Amino acid sequence: MTAIYSIFGRISETIEKLAAIHRLLPWILAFALLLPLPQILSALFNDYYIYLANKICIFILLSVGLNIVKGFCGQVTVGHVGLYAIGAVSSALISLHFGWSFWLAFPIGILAAGLAGIVVGLPSVRLEGAYLALATLGLGESVRIMIAVTPLFGSSTGLLSIPAPTIGSFTFDSYTNYYYLVLAAAMIGIYLSFSILRSATGRAFMAVREDTVAAAVHGVNVTKYKLLAFVISALYAGAAGGLFAHMPPGYIHHNNFTIIEMVTLLLMIVLGGIGHIWGGIIGAIIVTIIYDQTLEFYFYQPLLFGLTMVLIVIFMPRGIGGMIDRYLATKKFIASQEEKSNAAS
Amino acid sequence: MPLLETVDLSKSFGGLRAISNLNINIEAGSIHGLIGPNGSGKSTFFNLVTGVYQPDPGSKIIFNGHDITKSASHDIGALGIARTFQLLRLFSEMTVLQNLMVGYHTHVPYGFMSTIFNNSAVVKKDAETKSEMMELLELIGMADYADMPASELSGGQRRLVALGRAMAMRPKLLMLDEPAAGLSPVNVDNLLSIVMALKQRFGLTVLIVEHILKVVMETCDTVTVLDYGEKIGEGSPDAVKDDHAVIEAYLGQEMDDDEVRKAFNS
Amino acid sequence: MSIFNKNFIAAGMAGVFVAGMAASAMSADIRVGITMRMISENGQRYGQMVMDEIDMINESGGINGNMLKATLMNDECKSDKGVANAIKLINQQKVHILIGSTCSSVSLPIVDITEKAGVPQIIPHSTNDKITKKGSAWVFRVPVSGRYYAGVNAKYVGENIGKKIAYLCAADAASQNDCDAMQSQMKSQHGADPAYVAQVQEKEVDFRTHMQKIKSAGVDGIMIAALAETMARALTQSYEAGIPASVRRIGSSSASNSPVPSIAGDAAKGVFFAAAYAAADSRPIARLFNEMVKKRYGVNSPDHDFSQAYDLVRITEIALKNADLKLDDENLAADRTAIRDAIANVKDYNGLASGPISFCAAATPQCRDGNRTAVLIAYTKGGKDYKTEVLARVTMPIDFGL
Numbered sequence A: 001m002t003a004i005y006s007i008f009g010r011i012s013e014t015i016e017k018l019a020a021i022h023r024l025l026p027w028i029l030a031f032a033l034l035l036p037l038p039q040i041l042s043a044l045f046n047d048y049y050i051y052l053a054n055k056i057c058i059f060i061l062l063s064v065g066l067n068i069v070k071g072f073c074g075q076v077t078v079g080h081v082g083l084y085a086i087g088a089v090s091s092a093l094i095s096l097h098f099g100w101s102f103w104l105a106f107p108i109g110i111l112a113a114g115l116a117g118i119v120v121g122l123p124s125v126r127l128e129g130a131y132l133a134l135a136t137l138g139l140g141e142s143v144r145i146m147i148a149v150t151p152l153f154g155s156s157t158g159l160l161s162i163p164a165p166t167i168g169s170f171t172f173d174s175y176t177n178y179y180y181l182v183l184a185a186a187m188i189g190i191y192l193s194f195s196i197l198r199s200a201t202g203r204a205f206m207a208v209r210e211d212t213v214a215a216a217v218h219g220v221n222v223t224k225y226k227l228l229a230f231v232i233s234a235l236y237a238g239a240a241g242g243l244f245a246h247m248p249p250g251y252i253h254h255n256n257f258t259i260i261e262m263v264t265l266l267l268m269i270v271l272g273g274i275g276h277i278w279g280g281i282i283g284a285i286i287v288t289i290i291y292d293q294t295l296e297f298y299f300y301q302p303l304l305f306g307l308t309m310v311l312i313v314i315f316m317p318r319g320i321g322g323m324i325d326r327y328l329a330t331k332k333f334i335a336s337q338e339e340k341s342n343a344a345s
Numbered sequence B: 001m002p003l004l005e006t007v008d009l010s011k012s013f014g015g016l017r018a019i020s021n022l023n024i025n026i027e028a029g030s031i032h033g034l035i036g037p038n039g040s041g042k043s044t045f046f047n048l049v050t051g052v053y054q055p056d057p058g059s060k061i062i063f064n065g066h067d068i069t070k071s072a073s074h075d076i077g078a079l080g081i082a083r084t085f086q087l088l089r090l091f092s093e094m095t096v097l098q099n100l101m102v103g104y105h106t107h108v109p110y111g112f113m114s115t116i117f118n119n120s121a122v123v124k125k126d127a128e129t130k131s132e133m134m135e136l137l138e139l140i141g142m143a144d145y146a147d148m149p150a151s152e153l154s155g156g157q158r159r160l161v162a163l164g165r166a167m168a169m170r171p172k173l174l175m176l177d178e179p180a181a182g183l184s185p186v187n188v189d190n191l192l193s194i195v196m197a198l199k200q201r202f203g204l205t206v207l208i209v210e211h212i213l214k215v216v217m218e219t220c221d222t223v224t225v226l227d228y229g230e231k232i233g234e235g236s237p238d239a240v241k242d243d244h245a246v247i248e249a250y251l252g253q254e255m256d257d258d259e260v261r262k263a264f265n266s
Numbered sequence C: 001m002s003i004f005n006k007n008f009i010a011a012g013m014a015g016v017f018v019a020g021m022a023a024s025a026m027s028a029d030i031r032v033g034i035t036m037r038m039i040s041e042n043g044q045r046y047g048q049m050v051m052d053e054i055d056m057i058n059e060s061g062g063i064n065g066n067m068l069k070a071t072l073m074n075d076e077c078k079s080d081k082g083v084a085n086a087i088k089l090i091n092q093q094k095v096h097i098l099i100g101s102t103c104s105s106v107s108l109p110i111v112d113i114t115e116k117a118g119v120p121q122i123i124p125h126s127t128n129d130k131i132t133k134k135g136s137a138w139v140f141r142v143p144v145s146g147r148y149y150a151g152v153n154a155k156y157v158g159e160n161i162g163k164k165i166a167y168l169c170a171a172d173a174a175s176q177n178d179c180d181a182m183q184s185q186m187k188s189q190h191g192a193d194p195a196y197v198a199q200v201q202e203k204e205v206d207f208r209t210h211m212q213k214i215k216s217a218g219v220d221g222i223m224i225a226a227l228a229e230t231m232a233r234a235l236t237q238s239y240e241a242g243i244p245a246s247v248r249r250i251g252s253s254s255a256s257n258s259p260v261p262s263i264a265g266d267a268a269k270g271v272f273f274a275a276a277y278a279a280a281d282s283r284p285i286a287r288l289f290n291e292m293v294k295k296r297y298g299v300n301s302p303d304h305d306f307s308q309a310y311d312l313v314r315i316t317e318i319a320l321k322n323a324d325l326k327l328d329d330e331n332l333a334a335d336r337t338a339i340r341d342a343i344a345n346v347k348d349y350n351g352l353a354s355g356p357i358s359f360c361a362a363a364t365p366q367c368r369d370g371n372r373t374a375v376l377i378a379y380t381k382g383g384k385d386y387k388t389e390v391l392a393r394v395t396m397p398i399d400f401g402l
């Protein structure tokens, strides 16, 4: 156990050291290290794992976004998957109907989801807890139902042959090629989430989560930050949606956006660490892999996932990220105390 | 001109008048005490001034020349009123340092967009804020605990963090709601000396609600006494101490001078 | 307690690794991947039937001495799961042929996966006509395509029932397709516009408002296009609303599924639907099949999803027997191509389906919608021991609906 912790400790130390040289250095290095992953996965295992890596990157965007609004700002939302759907359908429709390039359709999809994020976030101004969960669930589900009954949005057949993105003559039409795109998106998403959450904005989110009255008294505009959290998380969901839509085979269907997907997302941030800056990332990776490795037990999967969620909430309320943090903070505190007593003696 | 002035301030909860036509002036640079029995409306007064509750129509609250009667809490905070809560309301899952950084929120010198488009400036500014907050933590003796979650501190430490978080707002008026409740006598003295030091250093005006009358008597320039939401006495600690209406309300019975003195000095 | 245990991770990594190595080291087996909707009771039986039939091939000596090694995965009728299954089966199990899926919304995206990977895909149940219109050279459809069904129904309805038809259309892929097709066919064959159209949720439970409106519209027939359970509820409610039996109830393709008569009971009587197989078929092969399904799965009068699963395995068996397979790692792509070509060469397969099934080499719907004979079946009795009769049998022209 401690071995695992100290690995994480070592990693975070290394990141800090690199960041001291240049702020972007850890990111560039990580990107460079992860770039040949498809070739490694293909050599070690098989091409299926490249597809899985694509999926993980998309899920990272989704869960990092969800963690911002749920984990950091404390706003219960079950509508995240509806925003994901809006990003997917908007981007797909724009490229299918207007023939616009992915590079136009994708940002428009993100913006559409961001706008919808305001709508999903509005109930949070008045509602809390279970009521807010219900309101956002209603909004998320109505998006799915809209898609299911509107032929333009694909209804029952789904939207097919959504074109793959291209740059010049390079086409992101294989999972290896697409991986470069989703990896870049995930890295940018993670980087931005770190920038936001480690700034005054992130602290204001947490203050709202902890105590709205105390936050307001200390100068935090609670309504503004609640909505901001919803919009940011919606932008992440929109980006994930667009990337999902254009990923080969370029097909989306309303049953990709059900409450089951929402629960899976929640499990990701609960396991990874609700309100932990790495929570969404750790969660997306672990849950996607475990989910894949237990596909044969599909019958028991919902039960398994539900149980896991309950057990984590009871025994590990801050998830994996929280456990690692706690270990590192305690270690640091003990070290500083020892240093002090050494200096004194 | 007083720093804070309330005119006919009233607040009813259903049929209950928690604050009734209250006129209070708090002079700039003073330490003003607010005392009264449990349920007399002291915390409600705090909540009215800081926009947590909306006052009844006809009330008026003026701070530093601004009418803040209808202002939102976060705007009032930005104008320079900081407060602590009787039940502290710390951001318990955040570290001590983060608690203070939230207190600094209204002075943050960058907007949301620069976190994305000019992050290096943000990192630099935050580092500056951090060292400023660390200085404040040194002042209140909590620097060692900067990275601890607030939830893991002892009761006394939490009171200090609440004070630090309020001070991080760089307020003109600092309002303390029973800051010494539950502290041991040594800790009470420690807290008081910290408050006095902060007042000197930052030129604060302080409004303090306290049950330990000794604290009030020793530190305040002016004391206002509340009972059932009404002002029943006001003046210097000595004058208030001898006011029989106050004694009766506060202690619920007539006492001889000796007993009174004992009660106020214990 | 914690899953974050060193041994667990080590074991997990090793497991993944071994599984990967094992897959690539296999030889002399013909690997068959199956992805189907294994969630409802019948959905599981269809999958089980494919597996059982494959086991029986192995028990009787396999294909030219080679055993079939089948992997069955559940896609829950979700496209992303189906796509993941297909990619896993193709790249990890390195299957020679992919069977799937049940739902059109899953088969549709998989067509692109199999086409790109060069793996023959043979479809047991999906009827959406877009599947073969994509033009993949690797896809084969055993069921009757939606484009044929639409013509059969509309022809019979317009000539024998009337032209004033109300529609109740559920939001799942197959039902929407059936509903849209029927409406446009009524228009093109008989110039009839719909008398009433209701769009409902995939699992809607309350149709009373729609039924009242349909009742007052005074129609000749109602088409109820929905998955089995939903259709059964709608049928029952149509009688509760007081719509007389003289207004004929027309089912979509899933009316063939046994939950419809068992749940709807008396309300199922007179309901007819187009299908690829009639349990009331008097041919000996059909009688034997019905008995076998009853014995194995406890189902009376099996619907065409059973017969199609069965026919699919038979067609696959024929093709595999005719294909010249090397079954080693180097020839995986060649073997897949050989199997594809062998399926394309299956002509006039006479199985349980109401008419012969034939494929051909071109990557067109004409070549890959192998079955164009539909049968119209009516329930003569509802309930668990429901009875059916054959109303008509129609073979559509090969280009119909294109």
Ligand SMILES: Nc1ncnc2c1ncn2[C@@H]1O[C@H](COP(=O)(O)OP(=O)(O)O)[C@@H](O)[C@H]1O
Pocket (backbone or CB within 6 Å): B013, B016, B018, B036, B037, B038, B039, B040, B041, B042, B043, B044, B045
């Ligand atoms: N939010 C509220 N709703 C209803 N009654 C309240 C509320 N806040 C305070 N009160 C009532 O107002 C009166 C004054 O309370 P408070 O200001 O907390 O007293 P103090 O701080 O002087 O002990 C009490 O009777 C209390 O019950």
Ligand SMILES: [Mg+2]
Pocket (backbone or CB within 6 Å): B042, B043, B044, B086
């Ligand atoms: Mg109080």
